Amino acid sequence: MNAMAQPPAAAATGQHGAALLLVLLTLSVLLLLSGGAANSILLGEKMLRNAQDRAHAFQAAEAALSDAEDDIRRSRRASLFTPQNMQAFPAEPGCGGGETLGLCLATPGRMIWQDMDLSQVTGAGVPYGHFTGNHYAAENGTPATPPPRYLIELMRNVTPVAGTTTDHLSLRYRITAIGFNQRATAHVLLEKIVQKE
Numbered sequence: 001m002n003a004m005a006q007p008p009a010a011a012a013t014g015q016h017g018a019a020l021l022l023v024l025l026t027l028s029v030l031l032l033l034s035g036g037a038a039n040s041i042l043l044g045e046k047m048l049r050n051a052q053d054r055a056h057a058f059q060a061a062e063a064a065l066s067d068a069e070d071d072i073r074r075s076r077r078a079s080l081f082t083p084q085n086m087q088a089f090p091a092e093p094g095c096g097g098g099e100t101l102g103l104c105l106a107t108p109g110r111m112i113w114q115d116m117d118l119s120q121v122t123g124a125g126v127p128y129g130h131f132t133g134n135h136y137a138a139e140n141g142t143p144a145t146p147p148p149r150y151l152i153e154l155m156r157n158v159t160p161v162a163g164t165t166t167d168h169l170s171l172r173y174r175i176t177a178i179g180f181n182q183r184a185t186a187h188v189l190l191e192k193i194v195q196k197e
Contacts, residue, residue, distance in 0.1 A: 053186040060128075060179025061190040063136050064148035067128050068175040072152065072196055075131040081196050083171060089154040095124055102126035104151045111176070111191075112153050118178040119187055125149030125178065146184055150177040155193070171196055 072081045077099055080088040088100050093115060095104040102125055106112040116124040128136045128147040136147060155172040172195045180187050 050186070053181040053183070054188065056181040057179045057186045057188040058190075060136070060148040060181075061177045061188040062179070064128055064150045064177035064179055065175055065190055065192050067132055067134050067136075067148075068126070068150040068152055068177060069192075069194055070132045070134065071126070071150075072173060072194060077131055081171065081173065086154060086171070095151060101130070102149075102151050104153050106153055112151050112174070113176050113178075113189060113191075116151060118149065118151070118176070118189065125151050145182065146180050148177060148179040150175055 072078065079085060080100070080103070088096070089103045090096055090100075090105045093105050093107040095102060095112075095116060104112045104116070107115050118125055127149055128134065153174040153176070155174055172193055175192045175194060177190050177192075178187055179190075
């Protein structure tokens with residue numbers, strides 16, 4: 001009877017720790033899968049934050065375009081944007097200062113943003129509201145840091161008037177605007193051509 005009450009020996013069953021090995025292998029696979037899932041979640045969060053930063057920078061650049069149009073049409077220096085005051089724009093490549101701040105002439109064959117470093121937080125350009133008095137606030141209502149900025153280039157367009165020997169000078173302005181996200185880690189550059197009637 002004593003012989004029947006004893007458990008069978010491991011050698012007789014042939015297991016030799018196979019169950020333990022199977023459990024360890026399963027746990028290793030689960031650990032790798034959970035690590036991959038955590039990595040995917042973190043990557044997705046970073047992508048979402050980058051998309052939000054770019055959207056905020058884009059909104060700031062659009063606001064700067066609108067502020068520049070207000071500058072051309074209704075600001076305290078709107079009289080500079082007439083055929084009689086074209087001399088307010090520099091004769092040599094570069095940008096003006098003081099009351100002509102942000103009025104620029106690009107190097108021939110280049111765009112003004114290639115000559116001026118707008119990407120720097122304290123770079124060239126007219127800060128939002130400088131001449132218009134407009135106020136721009138970030139998404140949470142705090143002042144935008146850094147504020148969006150813009151440059152204005154004069155583009156002369158001489159077209160013949162039909163049936164006459166005279167030409168008509170219409171003034172077009174290329175506005176280059178840059179906007180930043182709140183942390184200044186992303187920036188968006190936009191351009192628009194405006195004609196003042």
